[in-house]
Amino acid sequence: MIKLNFHPTGRHFLQIPGPSPVPDRVLRAISLPTIDHRGPEFAGLGRKVIDGMQVIFKTKQPVIIYPASGTGAWEAALVNTLSPGDHVLMYETGHFAFLWNKLATRLGLKTEVLSFQGHDDQLPDLAGWRRGIQANQIHDRLVQDREHRIKAVCVVHNETSTGVTSDIPAVRKAIDDAKHPALLMVDTISALGSADYRHDGWGVDVAMAASQKGLMLPPGLGFNALSARAIEASKTAKMPRAFWAWDEVIEMNKGGYWPTTSSTNLLYGLSEVIDMFAAEGLDAVFARHQRWAAGVRAAVTAWGLPIQCADPSVYSPILTGVITPVGVDADEIRKLIQHRFDLSLGTGLGKVKGRMFRIGHLGDSNDLALLATLAGVEMGLKLSGVKLAGSGVQAGMDYFSNGS
Numbered sequence: 001m002i003k004l005n006f007h008p009t010g011r012h013f014l015q016i017p018g019p020s021p022v023p024d025r026v027l028r029a030i031s032l033p034t035i036d037h038r039g040p041e042f043a044g045l046g047r048k049v050i051d052g053m054q055v056i057f058k059t060k061q062p063v064i065i066y067p068a069s070g071t072g073a074w075e076a077a078l079v080n081t082l083s084p085g086d087h088v089l090m091y092e093t094g095h096f097a098f099l100w101n102k103l104a105t106r107l108g109l110k111t112e113v114l115s116f117q118g119h120d121d122q123l124p125d126l127a128g129w130r131r132g133i134q135a136n137q138i139h140d141r142l143v144q145d146r147e148h149r150i151k152a153v154c155v156v157h158n159e160t161s162t163g164v165t166s167d168i169p170a171v172r173k174a175i176d177d178a179k180h181p182a183l184l185m186v187d188t189i190s191a192l193g194s195a196d197y198r199h200d201g202w203g204v205d206v207a208m209a210a211s212q213k214g215l216m217l218p219p220g221l222g223f224n225a226l227s228a229r230a231i232e233a234s235k236t237a238k239m240p241r242a243f244w245a246w247d248e249v250i251e252m253n254k255g256g257y258w259p260t261t262s263s264t265n266l267l268y269g270l271s272e273v274i275d276m277f278a279a280e281g282l283d284a285v286f287a288r289h290q291r292w293a294a295g296v297r298a299a300v301t302a303w304g305l306p307i308q309c310a311d312p313s314v315y316s317p318i319l320t321g322v323i324t325p326v327g328v329d330a331d332e333i334r335k336l337i338q339h340r341f342d343l344s345l346g347t348g349l350g351k352v353k354g355r356m357f358r359i360g361h362l363g364d365s366n367d368l369a370l371l372a373t374l375a376g377v378e379m380g381l382k383l384s385g386v387k388l389a390g391s392g393v394q395a396g397m398d399y400f401s402n403g404s
Contacts, residue, residue, distance in 0.1 A: 013343040015373045017160050017319035018190055018213035020363035022269075026216060029272040030265045037262050046256030049267050052274030056192065056215075056282070057207060057225040059199035062250050064224040065270075067263040070189040070210035073222035074100050075107070076244040077185050077206040078152075081230055083238035084108045086151040089141060089182065091115070091133050093166060094159035095350035100187060104154070107239065112150075114141065122306060123323070129159075129352060130310035132166035135174040142178035152183040152205075158191035160213075161349040163321040163358065164309045165195065172203040183230060189213065192223075193277070194289045194318045194362045205230040214318065216276075216363040217269045289317035292361040292370055295399040296320045299374045300359075303381065304389025308356050318362045319346065322377075323355060328386055330357045337380035343373060367400040 014021050035041050053063040066072055082088070085108060090101045092115045104111050114137050120127035133155055142150065153175060158165045168186055175184060183205040188197050192207075193214025199207055204227065211221035226246065234246050248259040277285060293315060300307055300322050308321025324330040334345045334357050346358030359377065361370055374396045381388060 008342055010342065013341070013369070013373055013376065015360045016344050016346040017163075017358055017360035017362060018210075019219055020213055020216055020360060021365065022218060023216055023272075023276070023364040025276075026269045026272045030218070030269040032265065032268050034264050037264055038257065042262075042264070043256030045264075045267055045271060046253065046258070046262070049270045049274065050253055050256070052271070052278075053223060053225075056274070056277060057199045057209075057223075058197065058201060059225050061200065061228065062226045062231070062246075062253065064226065064246055064249050064253075065258075065262075065267075066222040066224075066244070067220060067261070067266075068222035069219060070187075070208060070222055071099075071103065072244070073189070073208035073210060073224055074103055074187065076222070076224050076241075076246075077208055078104055078107055078109065079237070079239040079241040079244050080224075080246050081183055081185075081206065081233040081237050082109060082151055083236075085110060087112065087149045088152045088154060089114065089138065089150050090154045091138065091156075091166075092128060093131075093133060093156055093162065093164055094129050095161035095352075096159060096187065096189075097156045098350060100154060100156070112141075114138065120310060122310070126352065126355075129162050130164065130308060132164050132311065132314040133171060135167065135170035138171060139174035139178050142175060142180040142182065145180065148181055150180070150182050152185050154185045155187070157186050157188040157197065158195060158316050158318055160190040160319065161321075161352065161358075162308050163316040163319045164311070165191070165314045165316050167314070168197075168202050168204065176203075183233060190318050190362075193273075193285070195316075196282075196286050199225045199227075203227075205233075211266060211270065214362055215270070215273055217266060217273060220263050220266050221270065286317070289362060292365065292367075293317040293320060295367070295396050296359055296361050296370060296374065298399045299378075299392030299396040302388075302390040302395035303378070303392045305386075308352070308358075319358050319360045321348075321352075321356050321358050324357070325386060328384065329354050333357060333380050333384045333386070336383060337376055340383070341376040341379065343376040343380075345377070371396050371400065 116128035211217035
């Protein structure tokens with residue numbers, strides 16, 4: 001029998017950009033006895049989490065909760081609103097935008113991918129993965145689509161593979177200025193609960209999220225936030241769907257139930273997270289994430305290493321990508337740090353694999369946890385032979401102790 005031992009003494013530092021650490025009070029909530037998902041007690045739980053997620057998404061429209069991952073939420077958004085062969089415009093800002101496009105293609109949709117147009121003096125081959133969406137490209141392409149063949153525009157709010165955010169209101173304005181009827185779909189999987197997101201205010205038609213990032217839960221819940229236009233589109237969409245179908249879920253949610261078996265214990269945890277956000281206030285949650293991100297970036301700058309995101313105006317509050325020197329394998333540094341210090345960092349994905357690692361600073365964290373993370377990274381860099389310009393730990397201490 002193989003013995004698995006992933007838990008040495010002390011607390012493991014899980015500093016990847018999701019799954020993020022789960023607060024103890026959420027773990028305790030999840031451990032409560034499972035109840036009848038058709039019983040009267042469940043209805044109260046169901047209505048609470050649905051209403052609470054509307055607050056977090058900042059919408060008055062339905063929010064669908066699936067026992068699924070973010071990938072499932074991607075698929076649900078597409079199959080409920082589109083028909084086979086529909087033309088979809090996507091924008092590649094990193095690996096997860098790439099994967100969403102791959103999923104859409106496998107569903108039989110015709111995808112067209114836009115990417116950053118410009119030059120990067122530092123890393124020419126990674127220019128498109130270091131910046132956010134150029135909304136003018138979307139506008140210009142939609143203007144060209146006089147027959148309105150493009151049925152949806154799909155963009156990622158916070159690209160988890162790179163630490164780059166995108167201006168979603170600018171995308172909405174680009175679509176409106178082009179006078180185009182395409183639906184706006186937004187992947188906010190790694191941003192929801194950590195960065196400001198306004199579903200109704202930004203005019204998004206379908207948003208996708210998942211439980212294991214800013215919502216501080218284990219993996220297992222996927223979300224679609226809808227608009228009236230999206231619901232109307234679902235009535236004529238012809239993509240095959242059964243489990244993902246919105247109509248049955250919306251109807252049964254009115255009473256606090258679901259048409260399929262729900263992830264009862266994860267909903268207990270979600271209820272606890274909703275209470276935590278309500279007590280702290282979403283604006284305060286977003287402010288501390290911005291502060292943590294700035295402190296981590298101060299450390300990376302002190303080390304003299306490039307930040308993956310090259311545009312300060314779209315720095316992610318959820319994670320920071322760190323580019324290693326030429327010839328230094330970022331994955332080998334990660335492995336050393338995990339082995340020596342029990343600290344997990346995010347790997348580089350796709351075209352940045354081996355060239356960068358990711359420091360997550362989201363969810364259940366604090367200043368001291370991040371300073372310990374920076375210490376582990378700094379020791380690992382030194383042990384790997386990377387010459388540093390200065391101490392990132394000291395820079396982080398200076399930032400976090402200045403009262404900001």
